[in-house]
Amino acid sequence: MKPKMLLALAAVAAAVAGSAFAASPVYKGDPAKGKVIVDQVCAACHGVDGNSAGSNYPSLAGQHQKYIHDQLQAFKGGVRKNPVMMGMAAPLSDDDMWNVSAYFSSQKIKPREANDKTQMVLGKQVYRVGNPVTRVPACMACHGPAGSGIPDKFPRLSSQHAAYVLTQLNNFKVGTDRKNPVMSDIASRMSDAEMKAVAEYISGLR
Template structure:
């Protein structure tokens, strides 16, 4: 257990260093809401709490983390045709304003849709898998899924289907490229990914 936690902490330091060293100018949440209402709300909800499981909720994460994701979409380093098109229309100021608005919104509580997955999901999230060297998810994302500000996203109350897809994307390395998460996901079975996604969706 101790070795797994140390591995996770080392991964956190490496993966989060780039974000931690990027100062973020403050956006205007009022202007951000105007953009959200006309551009983002259809998929992510007016307050960042999306209804469709294919679209992630975008509330409660820090401006720095959300801004990095938008910049990655715009640069094409994160591959999603819809979001790449949306981000392409946003100026740097627009992105600052949108992320300022979303970062101030409160997440809505969500429950796991398949409670039978909870025991395995809890085990992976809290302790990892020592046999396959999967570290505990909470080492980076926190016991309640709130993440580490500016470094690792808030996951609690996210759609389980979305989380499972992101883990698979990290595993296959096509849509998302993150050495730390790709390595971790590559060691996870489909059953583990499904279970931990269900567990995470109920965290708050």
């Protein structure tokens, strides 16, 4: 695919994504019941309000409800291979997953700053433009200019830990834990420098 065509497609996708941000589907789930499970099981790693303190664990506050629910199902079903999360998800019923996801999605995101500001120029370029030479599309084409994602389609990335984002990109690249054909293909085309830079840029998105 020619670079100019790739950029044009990315621009169209970004425009479509932007029009979808306001449409957030409503799913079943009781946040109050979800909080009980979070306090007992999830808070130690992900924080009582979904804003994790440790960069090894993703912040889940404000993440799309169905995305969280689907990831819990993937852990329980062994589609995702993280041993810790497989154990945590194993006893959860589908209703439990909807309740937990309803709670986390209703929590307010705490803004984060990039730790390494020297990465911002390259990170911004990859996120907003991509790399036409290696056919890496702009991240914002799916995840939005501000990292808000699209419910049912693409997860929210804004204010996520840079270290966690980098780990996930590497997992996509080598095929461990995460098995998403689209993201695996994109990550396989990214250099280590591009992955590190875009992870830092994402962590400071609002």
